[in-house]
Amino acid sequence: MDIKPNGNTNVIPPRLSTKIILFTSCKGGVGKSTVCANLAMAVAKRNRRVLLIDCDFGNRCLDLVAGFSESVVYDISDVVFNKIDCKNAILQDKRCENLYFIAAPHGFDHCMELSAFRHAVRKLTEAGNFDFVFIDTPGGIGEPLNFAAGVADTAYIVVEPTRAAIRAAERTSDFLALRGVGKRRLIVNKLAGGSVRKAKKEIISIIDTTSVKLHGVIPYDPELIFAGNKGVLVDEMLSFNVTNAFDNLAARTLGEGRRLFANIKRLRKLK
Numbered sequence: 001m002d003i004k005p006n007g008n009t010n011v012i013p014p015r016l017s018t019k020i021i022l023f024t025s026c027k028g029g030v031g032k033s034t035v036c037a038n039l040a041m042a043v044a045k046r047n048r049r050v051l052l053i054d055c056d057f058g059n060r061c062l063d064l065v066a067g068f069s070e071s072v073v074y075d076i077s078d079v080v081f082n083k084i085d086c087k088n089a090i091l092q093d094k095r096c097e098n099l100y101f102i103a104a105p106h107g108f109d110h111c112m113e114l115s116a117f118r119h120a121v122r123k124l125t126e127a128g129n130f131d132f133v134f135i136d137t138p139g140g141i142g143e144p145l146n147f148a149a150g151v152a153d154t155a156y157i158v159v160e161p162t163r164a165a166i167r168a169a170e171r172t173s174d175f176l177a178l179r180g181v182g183k184r185r186l187i188v189n190k191l192a193g194g195s196v197r198k199a200k201k202e203i204i205s206i207i208d209t210t211s212v213k214l215h216g217v218i219p220y221d222p223e224l225i226f227a228g229n230k231g232v233l234v235d236e237m238l239s240f241n242v243t244n245a246f247d248n249l250a251a252r253t254l255g256e257g258r259r260l261f262a263n264i265k266r267l268r269k270l271k
């Protein structure tokens, strides 16, 4: 595997501007892994080097959602405990050369310390000269989220339009604020209900309740469920609503001005 920087040869300088973003909510099943993996692909497609780290220790599934499950041998605990060189732990995506992945261990080793985890993430970041590191976290407020919060500068809090998920988003934001994650943004996932105008009202109410600024929106689309089961990402999907939504999110992640619902047509009606 080649993890040299684009167009460079041997020495890899540390990229001081790497953005480390964690994807979280203390509510399970809201779409953290789905959004994390697909946004990583959408950003990588825009020619940025992205490392996906699965921090769902003990219940890993990002390898399945992102299509790496057949290739995983090592995981991030092997890097934390210095069992292997980090270059051997990182997998390069076969579909997009800018996308890389490292798996979570099957269980959480309580000997793992935050300082060692931080060191491992720094080594991984420098080894691949990544522009972005995306960290997927499990539901709940536990050690993995603590670890991710200890290395990330930004949190994308994934929320779906249900009261339980909205309350969880508020709680997650408070938890992250206490741990020094200064930039916290909402991604409203699984938006449905027919019209965009109606959805906008719902979004305003979510922002109002959580007091967290909005980063972007993803519509509800069953194609994401089928894709998640097959390890297919947004680059291979057919739904324009989904591909455009992730492209909007990628543009906004890169700081480009992009309307929230640009190229998103009617939302699905849920029965």
Ligand SMILES: Nc1ncnc2c1ncn2[C@@H]1O[C@H](COP(=O)(O)OP(=O)(O)OP(=O)(O)O)[C@@H](O)[C@H]1O
Pocket (backbone or CB within 6 Å): 027, 028, 029, 030, 031, 032, 033, 034, 035, 056, 137, 138, 139, 189, 190, 191, 218, 219, 220, 221, 222, 223, 224, 225, 226, 228
């Ligand atoms: N926008 C969407 N439209 C339709 N289904 C979605 C969407 N986003 C996610 N899903 C589906 O919701 C389910 C949960 O998604 P996912 O596993 O990404 O959530 P999670 O928050 O990572 O869950 P966990 O807390 O277990 O880690 C999956 O079946 C996934 O395919």
Ligand SMILES: [Mg+2]
Pocket (backbone or CB within 6 Å): 032, 033, 034, 056, 061, 136, 137, 138
């Ligand atoms: Mg998940």
